[in-house]
Amino acid sequence: MEIVPKHLKSLSTVLIRFPFSGGQPRKGVEHGPEALVKAGLKEQLQTLGWEVEEDASISWDSVNALLGSDPDMGKMRNPRSVSKASELLAAVVEKQCKAGKLPLTIGGDHSLGTGSMIGTARAYPDVACIWVDAHADINTPLTTPSGNLHGCPVSFALALEGCLVEPYKSWIPNPSVNSPNRLVYIGLRDIDEGERKILKDLNIKAFSMHHVDKYGIGKVVEMALDHINGHTSRRDRPIHLSFDVDAMDPTVAPSTGTPVRGGLTFREGHYICEAIAETGALVAMDMVEVNPALEDHVAAENTVAVGCSLVRSALGETLL
Numbered sequence: 001m002e003i004v005p006k007h008l009k010s011l012s013t014v015l016i017r018f019p020f021s022g023g024q025p026r027k028g029v030e031h032g033p034e035a036l037v038k039a040g041l042k043e044q045l046q047t048l049g050w051e052v053e054e055d056a057s058i059s060w061d062s063v064n065a066l067l068g069s070d071p072d073m074g075k076m077r078n079p080r081s082v083s084k085a086s087e088l089l090a091a092v093v094e095k096q097c098k099a100g101k102l103p104l105t106i107g108g109d110h111s112l113g114t115g116s117m118i119g120t121a122r123a124y125p126d127v128a129c130i131w132v133d134a135h136a137d138i139n140t141p142l143t144t145p146s147g148n149l150h151g152c153p154v155s156f157a158l159a160l161e162g163c164l165v166e167p168y169k170s171w172i173p174n175p176s177v178n179s180p181n182r183l184v185y186i187g188l189r190d191i192d193e194g195e196r197k198i199l200k201d202l203n204i205k206a207f208s209m210h211h212v213d214k215y216g217i218g219k220v221v222e223m224a225l226d227h228i229n230g231h232t233s234r235r236d237r238p239i240h241l242s243f244d245v246d247a248m249d250p251t252v253a254p255s256t257g258t259p260v261r262g263g264l265t266f267r268e269g270h271y272i273c274e275a276i277a278e279t280g281a282l283v284a285m286d287m288v289e290v291n292p293a294l295e296d297h298v299a300a301e302n303t304v305a306v307g308c309s310l311v312r313s314a315l316g317e318t319l320l
Helices: 029-038 041-047 060-065 077-098 111-124 153-159 195-203 209-215 219-227 266-279 297-314
Strands: 012-018 051-054 102-107 128-130 183-188 205-208 239-244 282-288
Touching: 012 029, 012 077, 029 041, 029 102, 029 297, 041 051, 041 297, 060 077, 077 102, 077 111, 077 183, 077 282, 102 111, 111 128, 111 153, 111 282, 128 205, 128 219, 128 266, 183 219, 183 266, 205 209, 205 219, 205 297, 209 219, 239 266, 239 297, 266 282, 266 297, 282 297
Parallel strands: 012 051, 012 102, 102 282, 128 183, 128 239, 183 205, 239 282
Antiparallel strands: none
């Protein structure tokens, strides 16, 4: 499929490696970026006609500098580390978006979503975020049952109650540059009670696996695009796609930290990406939670391959 970008200056994407695991307790996800690049992600995107650069301003040392000496704050684990890493990412994503390029952030755990959402919204004030995930990741410091901040990035990006605390409040925009009305979830199947209340109170559009089963993935994506575009036939609103590989069923992508049975099939996950690519409105993407240290070598290799394949689909690869 030939992509005609509506908001980019050209078919130019910038890989941003985010080798960080501090948002959750399982080691290995910090090696996800390296695994995806070693699998040939950059070369695969070049074959699709994309000019591919790398932004090296986020390094291993810069995002992991505070880990190991970061005491809990209330329930929050590694709060300074996660905040600082996300702050760095927000600046890089904003810079690349404003240059007319598509930042492709490869993680790393999903705590990076705070930085990528804020960075994209600073450049595109009307951007919508499509969050593909088994989990809503919208707990706040007041509702999180675990304190793991990979379960909280959306709440910080939206500056919800309880999120404007140090170390976040020094850099998170208040009022938020993101809006609950421009957020859509696809693939949810593991939601905490506090998150369920937030989703209802803010009237956030969310499609669980029940909706995928009921309507089919084609209808779900159509409804998602309708919602973010104000129910018009035009598909012009800039889209930030944040894709957690655990949205996929564990039989498809097993090497991830918080797998949940009953997820998206291989084709359903790819359809989401293909449909977003068809709009020409994608301006930023995250691919996160690929953990090559979990499961056996074959399972890890398969998960990395799925991650690469999903990115290719979002950037224009089709079956025919």
